[in-house]
Every structure is written in structure tokens, then in C-alpha cells.
Amino acid sequence: MQSYDLIIKNAQVVTSIETKYADIGIKDQKIIAIGNNLINSKETIDATGKYILPGGIDSHCHIEQKSASGLINSDTFESATKAAALGGNTSIIPFAAQYEGFTLTETLEDYHKLAKKGSIIDYAMHMIIAGPNNDLLNLELPEQIRLGHSSIKIFMTYDRLKIEDIDILNIFEKARDMEAFISVHAENHGMITWMVSKLLEKGYTHPKFHSVSHPVAGEVEAINRIIGISELMDQPVMIFHVSSEKGVEVIRNAQARGVKIFAETCVQYLTLTSDEMDKPGVEGGKWICSPPLRKTRDQNALWDAVKDNTLCLISSDHAPYSFDSNGKLFKGENPNFKEIPNGMPGLNWRLPILFDEIVNKRRKNLSINDFVRLTSTSPAKIYGLYPQKGDIEIGCDADLVIWDPEAITELSDDMVVDGSGYNPYSGRIIKGWPETVILRGYVIVFNNKVIADPGNGNFLPTKLSANVKPKGIIAHDLLKENNYGANLQS
Numbered sequence: 001m002q003s004y005d006l007i008i009k010n011a012q013v014v015t016s017i018e019t020k021y022a023d024i025g026i027k028d029q030k031i032i033a034i035g036n037n038l039i040n041s042k043e044t045i046d047a048t049g050k051y052i053l054p055g056g057i058d059s060h061c062h063i064e065q066k067s068a069s070g071l072i073n074s075d076t077f078e079s080a081t082k083a084a085a086l087g088g089n090t091s092i093i094p095f096a097a098q099y100e101g102f103t104l105t106e107t108l109e110d111y112h113k114l115a116k117k118g119s120i121i122d123y124a125m126h127m128i129i130a131g132p133n134n135d136l137l138n139l140e141l142p143e144q145i146r147l148g149h150s151s152i153k154i155f156m157t158y159d160r161l162k163i164e165d166i167d168i169l170n171i172f173e174k175a176r177d178m179e180a181f182i183s184v185h186a187e188n189h190g191m192i193t194w195m196v197s198k199l200l201e202k203g204y205t206h207p208k209f210h211s212v213s214h215p216v217a218g219e220v221e222a223i224n225r226i227i228g229i230s231e232l233m234d235q236p237v238m239i240f241h242v243s244s245e246k247g248v249e250v251i252r253n254a255q256a257r258g259v260k261i262f263a264e265t266c267v268q269y270l271t272l273t274s275d276e277m278d279k280p281g282v283e284g285g286k287w288i289c290s291p292p293l294r295k296t297r298d299q300n301a302l303w304d305a306v307k308d309n310t311l312c313l314i315s316s317d318h319a320p321y322s323f324d325s326n327g328k329l330f331k332g333e334n335p336n337f338k339e340i341p342n343g344m345p346g347l348n349w350r351l352p353i354l355f356d357e358i359v360n361k362r363r364k365n366l367s368i369n370d371f372v373r374l375t376s377t378s379p380a381k382i383y384g385l386y387p388q389k390g391d392i393e394i395g396c397d398a399d400l401v402i403w404d405p406e407a408i409t410e411l412s413d414d415m416v417v418d419g420s421g422y423n424p425y426s427g428r429i430i431k432g433w434p435e436t437v438i439l440r441g442y443v444i445v446f447n448n449k450v451i452a453d454p455g456n457g458n459f460l461p462t463k464l465s466a467n468v469k470p471k472g473i474i475a476h477d478l479l480k481e482n483n484y485g486a487n488l489q490s
């Protein structure tokens with residue numbers, strides 16, 4: 001008779017496509033049976049009245065990353081992944097940030113050391129490329145893609161991170177040749193720099209002016225530009241953290257005419273507005289992130305875009321800074337908005353807040369299956385983790401979360417285990433909580449306590465997913481007959 005290491009009984013099993021009552025049988029870290037009345041296990045968990053979902057995958061989070069301002073996020077892999085696990089995640093995709101003057105290889109080695117030592121959940125790794133020299137593009141990049149880093153992130157703004165269009169084109173060309181995916185921080189650097197200087201010149205220094213300094217027009221322009229580059233190069237991209245109604249419109253139009261682009265938003269853009277920054281003193285700096293929180297109208301448009309799949313996943317963009325002289329206030333007690341580092345914590349809060357919005361409040365009539373798709377299956381499918389991660393099927397890693405749909409929680413600063421020390425959602429009362437978290441068959445969170453050790457997480461090497469491969473169509477402008485064959489009559 002088949003024996004199991006763990007059986008979870010009597011729950012409603014939820015995937016991105018269905019919800020059904022079943023038992024789940026786990027052996028050697030994998031799901032090996034989904035059926036009724038499973039028996040013969042070393043351990044059994046009775047999940048009557050609960051849901052079992054695939055573990056959350058947060059595909060956009062910054063951990064122990066050196067930021068553009070030179071500061072390091074107020075987290076270690078240990079504290080960040082504890083927060084992530086408590087929030088129902090079993091995998092993350094953080095960043096290794098390569099800056100001008102550093103090799104990609106040493107950068108990746110450094111971040112891998114940190115992740116291996118501290119992470120309690122599994123992780124893949126995006127490569128930020130900010131100094132794309134010839135050696136990096138021609139020698140290092142192919143090797144790192146071969147080693148399982150199939151995702152590149154580029155920035156169109158931030159002084160030390162942004163790259164010029166010519167470099168973007170070179171990276172797109174290499175990524176297409178070597179089978180990598182590209183994600184983009186799309187905001188127009190010139191517009192932001194100009195707005196910041198105008199605002200400061202006029203004495204507008206309060207944190208609330210941060211949102212004014214990142215105009216929607218800057219997001220729209222950069223998204224348009226990256227779509228144009230993506231079309232020319234036939235290289236699909238992920239547009240990160242879309243924050244505005246107008247940004248969504250540009251993406252929806254491009255998708256409608258067949259451009260293969262993907263876009264995400266983050267929990268904060270769906271649930272908070274720029275009003276958060278309008279608090280006395282510098283308190284509002286806690287909500288400074290880029291792109292900035294916008295208006296209720298943008299929030300509604302983002303939910304519509306989630307509903308019609310213009311935005312195909314929701315991440316946290318976790319980038320915590322403590323609210324003291326080591327973090328948000330590193331320039332002093334009374335910084336202007338530009339002196340406050342950008343970023344908010346979110347690994348712990350993304351799933352419970354979205355569960356409340358989607359499953360409990362039925363925002364835009366989205367379902368619990370949509371919740372799974374947006375927060376686990378879709379990131380797995382896009383970043384090459386599927387079907388090992390992101391689903392409940394025979395053969396998948398046994399990454400499972402038992403959700404109590406009735407638990408009522410008031411979010412507070414007291415709950416925070418990440419390095420920020422504050423909860424941007426404090427005071428919010430939500431329904432539904434990820435009470436037990438299982439990674440590869442081992443319980444890592446029980447009764448809201450982490451019971452796994454740092455170093456427990458595995459690196460997840462990725463390959464370019466078939467879902468995000470180029471269409472294989474050479475752009476009109478690059479066709480021989482349209483003169484990319486050049487020569488003409490010269």
C-alpha cells in the first residue's frame with residue numbers, strides 16, 4: 001500500500017482553475033496523490049473548514065539589496081523570508097543588483113551567499129543590469145543564463161541604475177539570442193528630475209510632493225518607449241509595478257494589437273492612495289515608493305486591468321527601510337521628499353490583503369481561483385518555475401498553504417518581523433489568514449510561528465518559459481526588404 005510522509009485531509013483544494021474537496025498525499029517533498037480517504041501517513045493534518053492553496057510566489061522583492069542611494073534594504077534574507085513565509089509565500093524572486101564597476105558574476109555570487117545563508121523559503125534570482133559593458137553582455141551574461149538566471153531587470157530611471165536606450169536595445173538583442181526574459185522599471189528619468197528640481201525650488205519638500213514629482217506622463221512615456229523597443233526587437237517584457245490608469249491604457253492597447261508584453265501591479269497600488277503621504281511631518285515618508293501611490297481613479301483602473309488580465313500578476317515590490325536614521329531618515333530628521341529612500345515592506349502583507357480584497361470582498365467579482373492565479377500560478381508560469389511551483393498537481397513540489405477563511409486580523413506594527421519596523425497597512429481589519437505554510441512537504445509556519453531554519457531555502461534555477469518566448473516575427477523595420485538589408489543604391 002502507498003505510504004505518505006504527510007496527508008492533508010478534508011480541505012477545499014484551490015488551484016487557478018478549480019476548487020474541490022480532496023486529500024493531498026505528500027512523499028519525498030512532492031505531491032504524489034490527490035484523492036479521497038487517503039491513509040497510511042507518518043503525519044496527518046486535518047484541514048476541515050479551511051482552504052489549501054499553492055504557496056504564494058512573490059516575484060518582485062528587494063532583499064539585502066544595495067539601493068540607488070547606496071543604502072541597503074533594512075532586511076536580511078532571514079528576516080525577509082520569515083515575513084514572506086508568515087504571509088503565505090513559499091518562493092520569492094529577489095534581485096542581484098549589478099552596478100557599473102562590478103562584474104555580474106561577483107554580484108550574483110554575493111547575493112547567492114546571502115540568500116543561501118538566510119533564506120527559509122525557495123528563491124530564484126533576477127539580475128539587475130546597470131552597467132552593461134561588452135564583457136558583461138558577451139561573456140558573463142550567457143554563462144549566468146546557463147547557470148539558471150533567465151530573468152534580467154533594467155531601469156529607465158534612478159541615477160545609478162538607469163541605462164540609456166542604446167544599452168536597452170543591446171540587452172534586448174542579447175536576451176532574445178540567449179533566451180532570457182526582461183523586466184523593466186518604466187518611468188521617464190528626465191521628467192522626474194525636472195519635476196523634482198521645480199518642486200524643491202519652490203519649497204515643496206513635504207513627502208506628499210513625491211507623488212507629484214513622478215508624473216503619470218513619465219510612466220506613460222516610458223511604457224510606450226519600452227513597448228516600441230520590445231516590438232522592434234521581438235523581445236517580450238514584463239512591465240513592473242504599473243501604477244496608473246493611463247499606464248494601463250497604453251499596455252492594453254499594445255496587447256490588443258498583438259504585442260507580446262506582460263505587466264504586473266503591486267498590492268499597494270491596488271489598496272492605498274497618495275493620501276497616505278499627506279500626514280504631519282515626515283511620517284508620510286513611510287509610503288514613499290516609486291512609482292508613487294496614485295489616486296482612487298487609478299486604483300479602480302488597476303483593478304479593472306487585473307480583472308481583464310491586462311495585468312497578469314500582483315507582486316509586493318517589497319523594499320523596506322526602517323523609519324529611522326538607518327533607513328528612511330538617513331539624511332536627517334527632516335528630509336525633503338527626494339532624500340527619503342523609495343520603498344515599502346510588503347512580503348508579509350501582500351497575500352492576506354489580497355485574499356481579503358479578492359476572496360472576501362469579491363473585488364470586481366474576482367474569485368479565489370483568480371487569487372491563486374495572480375499570486376502564484378502566473379508568476380510561476382512567467383518566470384520559468386512552473387510546474388514545479390505554483391500549482392497543486394501530482395508531481396509539483398508540495399508547497400501548500402492552509403488558509404483559514406474566517407480569521408479576522410487587525411494589521412498592526414506589532415506584527416512586523418521584517419526589517420522596516422512598521423506596517424503600512426496598520427489599522428486595516430482583514431478576513432482570512434494563511435495559518436499553516438508547508439514548503440516541500442515540511443511545515444515551516446504553524447499557528448503563525450516560523451518553525452524553519454535559515455538556510456532551509458533552495459535556489460531555483462530557471463529557464464526561459466515557453467509562455468514568454470519571442471513571437472519569432474522579425475519587425476517590419478528590420479526586414480531585409482525594408483532596407484535593414486541596407487546597401488540600397490549606395
Ligand code: DUC
Pocket residue numbers: 062185288289290291317318319342343344
Ligand atoms: N521602487 C523600485 O523601483 N524598487 C524598489 C522600491 C521602489 O519604491
Ligand code: ZN
Pocket residue numbers: 184185240241290
Ligand atoms: Zn522598480
Ligand code: ZN
Pocket residue numbers: 060062317319
Ligand atoms: Zn522593485
